[in-house]
Amino acid sequence: METLNFITPTLAEDIATRFGTPAYVYDERSLRLAAEALLDFPNAYGLTARYAIKASPNAAILKLFDRLGLQFDASSGFECERAFRAGINPEKISLSSQEFPENFASLHKKGIHFNACSLLQIERFGQLFPGRELGLRFNPGLGSGSANRTNTGGPTASFGIWHEQSAEARGLAQKFDLTINLIHTHIGSGSDPAVWQRAADLSLDIVRQFPQARALNLGGGFKVGRMPDESTTDLSAIGQPVCEAFIRLFEETGRKIHLEVEPGTYLLANAGALLASVQDIVETGQKGYKFLKLDTGMNDILRPSLYGAQHPIIILPRRKTGQTGSYVVVGHCCETGDLLTPQPGQPELLASRELDEAAVGDLCVVEGTGAYCSSMSASNYNSFPQSPEVILQENGPPLLIRKRQTLDQMLDNEV
Ligand SMILES: *Cc1c(COP(=O)(O)O)cnc(C)c1O
Secondary structure, three states, rough: OOOOOOOOOHHHHHHHHHHHOEEEEEEEEHHHHHHHHHHHOOOOOEEEEEHHHHHHHOHHHHHHHHHHOOOEOOOHHHHHHHHHHHOOOOOHHEEEOOOOOOHHHHHHOOOOEEEEEEEEHHEEEHOOOOOOOOEEEEOOOOOOOOHHHHOOOOOOOOOEEEEEHHHHHHHHHHHOOEEEEEEEEEOOOEOOOHHHHHHHHHHHHHOOOOOOOOOOOOOOOOOOOOOOOOOOOOHHHHHHHHHHHHHHHHHHHOOEEEEEEEHHHHHHHEEEEEEEEEEEEEEEOOOOOOEEOOOOOOOOOHHHHHHHOOOEEEOOOOOOOOOOOEEEEEEOOOOOEOOOOOEEEEEEEEEEEEOOOOOOOOOEEEEOOOOOOOOOOOOHHOOOOOOEEEEEEEOOOOOOEEEEHHHHHHHOOOO
């Protein structure tokens, strides 16, 4: 049975009364414990642990991780600027971006690190900053092997410089007198530990081809169990063999390579939940289904519609009947794909879940929504406003860290 991670029924009522539903809720204690576990990642010659900002970029979360000693991975120029505004020191930010930012020169002058993710990006960087240090993101030729939509390595992924083009990358670096000081790979989200380790070995092979590289960034992608039958990556178990590989490289070459990791999911996924309300229940006859309609949907949580991702759903019945019901849980958008219970990995197909018997008005918690929910949704679809974000402080009352958007704010740029 699916269970609550950190919200209690009493707390849920309190949050709903104070901030309304739907609302994203983050748990400071869970965030801290995940950050501390990451900072313990096995390493031979030093570790920089980064937080992948795109998982959930609220300034309160960035500030918390900054205080706890994490640095940051940005996926766009805008994410860099957002982090600056949260007070993050630019030197703690590393940018690996599909798009070379228009204002790159000003970002780099502030001190951000940059990993060129294509041959063209090396060229663009070299033209602006000849003679400087630069990281290179490679596609090591291997993907995370899970759903294709979350795989960022192998021949079907456009991320990074293809591993067979390392000679061309070296040539471009030479042309602009650039020092390649870091090699970067990130093979995708939800990687199996064995695949992640194989990618680490392939990445060390790339490090061998760049004698000036002092660091290897192995990205994120550590699988986190959201559903009861899924398991969470044991960081010390996957990190130990990688640590040994770094030691072997030192014994062979005398090079002590610094390790960087930069997960988003691992730090956030189970430290966030979405609090919603049941707003209707409809049926489609004997051969049909019973649908539970929530006051949230793909405009707050897109992962199920996009990937067929599974999130635990817990009903908090105001009047406990002791009964369960079999429900297809849907969102409030006028879109068949706005479905919170797709078949696993099959966003096109629906599935029923056995949940506590629900009544209209009951609260409902969608678990595992800390990463890639508030930050990645079909925001404002059907003109539903962005939902508020709340953090449960370790020493203090629930704190609002983003207000509910108003209709005026939604229309602000219409002219
Ligand atoms: C998204 C991303 C990450 C984080 O991935 P998770 O699966 O959330 O751990 C890390 N590095 C880069 C370059 C990314 O794009």
